[in-house]
Amino acid sequence: QSALTQPRSVSGSPGQSVTISCTGTSSDIGGYDYVSWYQQHPGKAPKLVIYDVIKRPSGVPDRFSGSKSGNTASLTISGLQAEDEADYYCCSYAGSYTWGFGGGTKLTVL
């Protein structure tokens, strides 16, 4: 089963935009439009912020957006706010009822 590659950390100032990448293979990200992103604050369960590559669940601000090109998916957070500081994880379906997660990216709001 897949393990997806994310940068360990990113940072930005309030109001700026940041993009977090997630690289997989043609067997996961490249093969399906089933990429999701999760936000996790310390001691809490992950929270879904993007699904099906580009869709936002209700209640998630439109500052969060997703995209995909080839085997790499990206999460962009625009208009950074202090409460966006968290760990972010990507996830992709990898076929045959298997899924893989990325190692996580720590977002610091300066």
Place this chain on the structure above:
Amino acid sequence: QVKLVQSGAEVKSPGASVKVSCKASGYTFTTYNIGWVRQAPGRGPEWLGWISTKSGSTNYVQKLQGRVTMTTEASTSIAYMELRTLRSDDTAVYYCARLDRSGSSWPDWGQGTLVTVSS
């Protein structure tokens, strides 16, 4: 609203077994499948497996084949994950999560169950 409530923290000795429960409410249990994910301290989530709440079919991550069993009890809307022959590197927070209808994402999560394996 959808809620997944997991059983409490466990401390186990190496070689023992643990069974974590996940009680679902707020929706019809058999219309959405359940997955299990664990997160070791300071690490990213690791997908452990998936169970069809309708048929009981399962698929487990290769590294845990033979040590993990996932089951459900439709009458009580509870999913279970049992892990046997515990090792120290099984120490993690274990989460259940509801799979969306298309199978693309995990919109709802339990609160997590800390399993500590220590002699």
